[in-house]
Amino acid sequence: MLWDKDDLKKADIVLLIAFSGLLVIGLLIIYSATHGENLDINQNFSKQAVWILIGWLLLALVTMLPFKVYHEMAFPAYIFSILLLIAVLFWGSGAGVKRWFAFGPFRFQPAEIAKIATLLFLAKYAADSKRNFKSFRDIAVAFAIVGLPTLLIMKQPDLGTALVFVAMVLPILFWAGLSLFTVFLLIAPIITLASAFTFFSFFIAMVFIIGVMVVSGRGPKVIIPNFILNIGVGIVTPILWNQLHNYQKSRILTFIGLEQDPRGLGYQVLQSKVAIGSGGMWGKGWMEGTQTQLRFLPEQHTDFIFSVLGEEFGFLGVLIVLVLFFLLLWRALNIAQSSKNVFASLVVIGASTIIAFHVIVNTGMTVGIMPVTGLPLPFLSYGGSSLLTSTLLVGLILNAGRRRFQYL
Amino acid sequence: MNPGFSQKNRVIIFRLFYIVIFIVLLVRYAYVQLIQQDIYYRQSERNRIRPITLEPPRGVVRDRFEEILIDNVPAYSVYAIPNELSSPDSVFAFLGDLLDIPAEEFHMKYKRDRRGPFQKVKICQYVDFEALARLEENKLDLPGIVYGVEPRRFYPSGVRAPHLFGYLGEIDEKGLQSEEYADYDRGDIIGKAGIEKIYEKILQGKKGYQFVEVDALGREVSVIEELKSQPPVPGLELQLSIDAGLQRLLEQKMDTLRGGAAILNCQNGEVIALVSKPGYDPELFAKPITLKTWKELTNDPAKPLFDRMVQSGTNPGSTYKIITAIAGLQENLINPEEKVFCPGYYRLGRRTFKCWKAGGHGSVNLRQAIEQSCNVYFYRMIQKVGLENWSKYSRMFHFGEKTGIDLTHEFSGSVPDKTYFDRRYGAGKWSTGLLLNLTVGQGELLVTPLQMASFALLVANRGYGYRPHVNRIIKNPATDDDQEFFEHQPLIVQGIREDVWDLIHQGMYDVVYGVNGTAKRANPGKIRVAGKTGTAQNPHGEDHAWFIGFAPYKNPKVAFCFFVENGGGGGAVAAPIARAMLTYLLREDKI
Known part of the structure; x- marks a missing residue:
């Protein structure tokens, strides 16, 4: 049955309000950032409004469909999205960077579809009662499911989006039963890698890693190979690093935000910080932000929309939007916790993780504590595909919440 | 699901993670927006606010009757x-x-x-x-x-006096580095010649500034009213002593000639008209001037950029005989009644010096010699006066030095003396012939037409003259009574006896009114004029015509000098222009 009279009552009203509030605030800021005589962008407000309307229709549809449809769709959708990701590398549009297919004025990014398809397929795989996440094989397969689209997207190249895929693996596996210790063991080499460039930081990292392993009470069979692995990563990393060309090093450093070119990414972040910082507690007022209105702030209606908020609505505006995001994620956890359907519960965890990752990276980037990766802010940044994907994720969460007492 | 670690605990891990992350973000935002707000606010103001300079309007220049010459x-x-x-x-x-x-x-x-x-x-x-x-x-x-x-x-008045006005141009590298233009910036427009240059600091005014809002591309968006701007102080205005009407008349009369006119006010040395021809349209420099136009101007053989009145020296011809006459009379070396017979030539050793009148003037005394401009008389007299006296009186009348007019690149002229000739030809090796040439205003003597006008003024006023100047008043356009008058600089020749002046004046009167006067054509009728013609021989072509003088005879108000290159006889060419000038002044009731 597609329609249930009690649907509205069962929908998580707080989540819906947080979602709607973010969309309205987003529209307000997009208007401020794009109004003016420039015909190229002053239509963006109305375009975004249309996208939001389409989003609401999509949301209703996604929320109403029985959840088992997604369970059945998961594998074919995954295969289809992988094929699309391969196709875009050959026939995609764009000079140098091949990310999308163009149909007239519309652009379509296979990576957005792949995000949802991979989420569904990974959730389906993890939800299978045969899975045992103590086995190396099952963990490896889960990583392979995510690794394939990740590598294809890195080839485009679009590192920011690729990282979204990586980010959803551990939360889903952890929710599906992976032990906290295993999560730690999987994260440890990344810590090692980052610390391997000075002996002091490397030493601290090793002490920390061994400490956690010893405290966990595992036997030497687990501790020794993992210790050797981490030491190995620590030794090999600087050697590999030194073999890179300078431009490659520079590209990586710039990517993770350690090296900043004056009028490139560093300039963007500086202007963003100036916009946010100058906003103060109450902001300069809607359409009154000088950094925004005089276009000192780059990418202001897309990646740096949060800086516009910070400048024109101050810390108060920032607080309200972050609280709305927090509420949305918090309610998603409630749904995941109370859902009786393991697959739906895992989808909710994955969907909220994707949203959370975007929010954290984007809002961190605008104040300079995260690298500039080009990830948009869900619901606020201008752009149809980002908006529709985020709305679809919310739809999946709402759907799961609506049917949390259904087993199948 | 792992039974050992309940979903409840797992959800707590997620919730803790979110709480920590959102607190970190909020703390970071609070730090940037609340603690560092001042730093970033200042930076955002610096981004958008740019001071721009406001150029002051340059001072307007008027003639003595307030007619606008330069606007x-x-x-x-x-x-x-x-x-x-x-x-x-x-x-x-x-x-x-x-x-x-x-x-x-x-x-x-x-x-x-x-x-x-x-x-x-x-x-x-x-x-x-x-x-x-x-x-x-x-x-x-x-x-x-x-x-x-x-x-x-x-230039709305129709006066086209490019040499007097000068022109404007962008300050050059040399100017930027000089002390004089220390407060000027690259790209500033300054006076490059004439009064525009001399009075640059007065006409320029003071720059103002205001604050404008600019966008990320540096485009000006609006003026920021809240920030106090400094309005520019307009340049001061000049009122020249030039009479635009007379200047126009003379420019028109001399339009096709090479040469010029300098008319001075006898009462204070004010320049009433100063014409140098050929000139050029001053508007040329107020439009985008092309390299081609510039080259045409500089390569023109008629040298239109050159101010012939002030910047170049030439032989004054017979107008200079007056110096010999004054020197001889004052030193009692010439008896004014002594007569000299002029057969039309003069023999000195084996050389023959011609008088301009081939048939000769017959027997002439001093007054007649001035009236008819007899060369032979002065060939004789200069030998009595001698080179030293001639040089001394030339200097005494301020030849060989700049008049000090407020215009650029004035030439001082040159007065040769004994030391000069000794150095040039060797002591005692130069002949009296050189002296004969000097007395009739030929040879190594160089004067500017402006010096001749200044000389005419000194003679007219019997030794009490003034340094010529073109500026009368410096005015502040904002406050009408704030005026600074130009201080007249006396230029005096002391000690010449009245009887000497009388004789010279009489001789110069006869030049216009005597039966054999050389400048009868200068007579305007109503008032009396005194003057002296000159016809300077020019080895390169036609003679240069001169006519200097003053009017009215009894109570001189204007002194003048007319000079026409390759014009022929001074009486024939230059004197009629003098009459036209005087007729105009009479008609306009200005004299």
């Missing part, structure tokens, strides 16, 4: 913005077609003055409204080209 009218400057100028070659070529200026000039200025991607570079100035309209029509094909209003000089 300002809006003109336009064309700028290129490097950041938006994608293809300078094609854009400049097109712009060159529209403005009729070779594209290389744009390239030259663009290369020279380019500072940054967003700073506009002035590539052309003084574009008129019509050219601007053409530019505006083709705006879409000129990306990166903008224009701004910048006043240019305009």
Whole structure:
């Protein structure tokens, strides 16, 4: 049955309000950032409004469909999205960077579809009662499911989006039963890698890693190979690093935000910080932000929309939007916790993780504590595909919440 | 699901993670927005606010009757913005077609003055409204080209006195580094010659500034009213002593000639008219001047850029006989009644010196010799006076030194003396022939026409003269009574006896009114004029014509000098212009 009279009552009203509030605030800021005589962008407000309307229709549809449809769709959708990701590398549009297919004025990014398809397929795989996440094989397969689209997207190249895929693996596996210790063991080499460039930081990292392993009470069979692995990563990393060309090093450093070119990414972040910082507690007022209105702030209606908020609505505006995001994620956890359907519960965890990752990276980037990766802010940044994907994720969460007492 | 670690605990891990992350974000935002707000606010103001200088209007220049000689009218400057100028070659070529200026000039200025991607570079100035309209029509094909209003000089009176007015131009590298222009910036427009240069600091005014809001591309968006701006202080105005009406008349009379006229006010040395021909249209320099036009001006054999009245020295011809006469009388070396017979030539050793009148003047005394301009008389007399006295009296009448007029590049002339000849030809090796040449204003004696006018003034006033000057009053246009009058500088020749002056005046009176006077054509009828003609021999062509004098005879008000290169006889060519001048002054009731 597609329609249930009690649907509205069962929908998580707080989540819906947080979602709607973010969309309205987003529209307000997009208007401020794009109004003016420039015909190229002053239509963006109305375009975004249309996208939001389409989003609401999509949301209703996604929320109403029985959840088992997604369970059945998961594998074919995954295969289809992988094929699309391969196709875009050959026939995609764009000079140098091949990310999308163009149909007239519309652009379509296979990576957005792949995000949802991979989420569904990974959730389906993890939800299978045969899975045992103590086995190396099952963990490896889960990583392979995510690794394939990740590598294809890195080839485009679009590192920011690729990282979204990586980010959803551990939360889903952890929710599906992976032990906290295993999560730690999987994260440890990344810590090692980052610390391997000075002996002091490397030493601290090793002490920390061994400490956690010893405290966990595992036997030497687990501790020794993992210790050797981490030491190995620590030794090999600087050697590999030194073999890179300078431009490659520079590209990586710039990517993770350690090296900043004056009028490139560093300039963007500086202007963003100036916009946010100058906003103060109450902001300069809607359409009154000088950094925004005089276009000192780059990418202001897309990646740096949060800086516009910070400048024109101050810390108060920032607080309200972050609280709305927090509420949305918090309610998603409630749904995941109370859902009786393991697959739906895992989808909710994955969907909220994707949203959370975007929010954290984007809002961190605008104040300079995260690298500039080009990830948009869900619901606020201008752009149809980002908006529709985020709305679809919310739809999946709402759907799961609506049917949390259904087993199948 | 792992039974050992409940979903409840797992959800707590997630919730803790979210709480920590959101607190970290909020703390970071609070730090940037609440603690560092001042730093970032200042930075955002620095981003958007730019001080710009406001150019003061340059002082207007008027004639003695308040008629405007030099005014300002809006003109336009064309700028290129490097950041938006994608293809300078094609854009400049097109712009060159529209403005009729070779594209290389744009390239030259663009290369020279380019500072940054967003700073506009002035590539052309003084574009008129019509050219601007053409530019505006083709705006879409000129990306990166903008224009701004910048006043240019305009000469509404019809007076075309380019040498007197001078012209404006962009300050050059040398000027920028000099002490004199220490408070000037690159690209500033300054006076390059004439009164525009001499009175630069007075006409210039003081720059103001205001604060404008600019966008990320450096484009001005609006004026920021809250920040106090400093309005520019307009330049002071000049009132020249020039009489525009007389100046126009003389310019017209002498339009086809080479030479000029200098008319001085006997009462204070004010220059009432100063004409140098050929000239050029001063508007030339108030428009985009092309290299071609500039080359044409500098290569013209008639030298139109040159002020013949002030900047060049030449032989004064017979007008200079008066110096010999004064020296001889004052030193009692000439008896004015002594007669000399002029057969039309004079023999000195084996050389023959001709009088201008081949048939000779017969027997003449001093007064007649001045009236008829007899060379032979003065050939005889100079030998009595001697070189030393001649040089002494020349100097006494301020020849060989600048008059001190407030114009640029004045030439001092040169008065040879014994030391000079000894050095040049060897002591005792030069002949009296050189002296004979000097007395009739030939040879190594060089004077400027302005010096001759100043000399006429000294004679007219019996030794009480003034240094000539063109500026009368410096006025503040804001407050009408704030006027600073030019201080007249006396120029005095002391000790000449009254009877000497009487004789000279009588001789000069006869030049116009005597039966055999050489300048009868100067007689205007109503008032009496005194003067002296001169016809300077010119080895390169026709003689140069001179006529100096003063009027009215009894109570001199104007002193004048007319000079016509290759004009022939002074009486025939220069005297009629003097009459026209006096007739005009009489008609206008100015004398």
